[in-house]
Amino acid sequence: MKLSNIVYAFSYAAALTLFVSCNNDDDIVTMMEEEMEIAEMDFSGTYAQADHMGRPGINTVLNGDDASKDLHNITIPSEMAANFQAGFEARLEGLHDAYAVALGFTAADVDYENNILGLDAATLTGYLAADVLEVAPNNVTTYFLPGEDADMDGNVLNDPAVIGLTGRTIQDDVIDVSLILLFGGAEGIRFSGQDTDGDGMADLPRLTSDGVSITANPTTTFPYLGNPE
Structure with a gap:
């Protein structure tokens, strides 16, 4: 009975570790995708100064x-x-x-x-x-x-x-x-x-x-x- 409990606990811990690891991998992938999207943003075009606000009024x-x-x-x-x-x-x-x-x-x-x-x-x-x-x-x-x-x-x-x-x-x-x-x-x-x-x-x-x-x-x-x- 005690051995079964130990095996069960070990299996649960291993599964939890795998789940967390997968989640961490997913987070890393998501972050990489977001960074790639930012890198691919198009900033081309003509920009113009619209306002100064160093000294309001x-x-x-x-x-x-x-x-x-x-x-x-x-x-x-x-x-x-x-x-x-x-x-x-x-x-x-x-x-x-x-x-x-x-x-x-x-x-x-x-x-x-x-x-x-x-x-x-x-x-x-x-x-x-x-x-x-x-x-x-x-x-x-x-x-x-x-x-x-x-x-x-x-x-x-x-x-x-x-x-x-x-x-x-x-x-x-x-x-x-x-x-x-x-x-x-x-x-x-x-x-x-x-x-x-x-x-x-x-x-x-x-x-x-x-x-x-x-x-x-x-x-x-x-x-x-x-x-x-």
Whole structure:
């Protein structure tokens, strides 16, 4: 009886091993077939650049017509600044002038003011026209980092530790950052509804935020975004 049990158990184990081995062989064959299908895929044809998204919203705001937006999307980065910087700067100045007129000020009263990074209009729009994200090996990666005592809601953004344009992280609110750099002036709070120097500009419309915060919690694993709050 015991010998029968041992023989039965051995036969069962051998059959199970054979079954597993066959399954493993099948898996290998399936993988090989899939790899062959991938290798045989036809990638011939003509492909065209359709869009750039290094800096979301910039092309939309600073190119004034659909044809220019489309052209910007298909221009290679090395040619973007030369082709679009002047138009971006004119558009930026024009937006400031439009707000001045709408509010009853002169254009000079609401002209572009060098921003919190110390960039004048020409330099800023030169950076933004080239829709690429820079890399700073010796600095933190950030779309914009105002410093320890500042926040992204227009409060005390004149910290000397401010840096920006060194890349982009999931935590960066890129639309608010862009608006601060375009309209926030030297302290980052111009066009934020705050009157910092008694010049009567507190009534300017708030242009330094779209009012939408990041709604997903970043994680440390792919795809790095948690469930929306």
